[in-house]
């Protein structure tokens with residue numbers, strides 16, 4: 001039987017749209033409900049328990065809107081909240097994200113990989129266990145990138161300031177001899193062309209979005225929860241920030257057709273703002 005309930009997707013801002021466009025490409029018949037918590041962006045420098053509380057409230061909202069699965073399209077929120085969310089909502093498949101250390105370690109011939117992500121992603125237990133499990137014999141160089149998320153949120157994907165920040169963060173990794181770079185934050189794929197140009201053709205850049213979309217398809221298929229209609233999925237994209245600015249950025253970054261809605265935080269819970 002066809003299941004038209006939406007797939008819920010969350011991020012602190014527009015970063016998770018890099019995952020959403022892949023899900024829309026691979027699973028075109030699924031209805032999608034996206035939440036960008038732009039009122040609290042960036043998540044990366046915040047304490048893990050604060051990020052966990054935001055993520056839990058967003059998941060609660062998505063489930064109230066009948067989401068059949070949740071994709072945490074944010075490495076930071078996954079590091080802080082994936083285990084807690086799975087424990088709280090055991091009947092709902094929850095797809096999390098982790099920096100793609102495993103494929104990078106398998107791929108690297110230099111045995112030296114770079115990972116760029118937010119401070120919270122590196123602090124979480126998830127990252128430590130990834131390195132321990134999959135990168136024992138590989139040197140893993142980690143780099144936080146303050147300011148980069150803000151540049152993407154401002155729609156500045158290749159201006160001089162963005163370019164200067166990228167050089168600051170990436171040049172030392174290239175100089176240290178990495179041959180593989182993991183994009184450990186969902187905002188960064190929107191900077192792919194600038195990043196590829198700066199690291200050069202000898203460095204493979206890994207964007208995990210296609211793998212996350214495939215995993216989303218697998219968890220739906222495993223439960224027989226796919227939307228088997230012939231119609232294209234309907235996309236609703238919500239933000240706790242400025243609705244008009246978000247709508248413009250969604251169009252620019254993804255071209256995804258969809259309805260954009262505003263959300264507000266009320267006593268730690270999310271509420272839809274009535275459409276004007």
Ligand code: DGL
Nearest residue numbers: 012015043044075076186
């Ligand atoms: N997009 C998020 C991630 O994948 C984090 C951005 C932020 O710091 O809010 O980590």
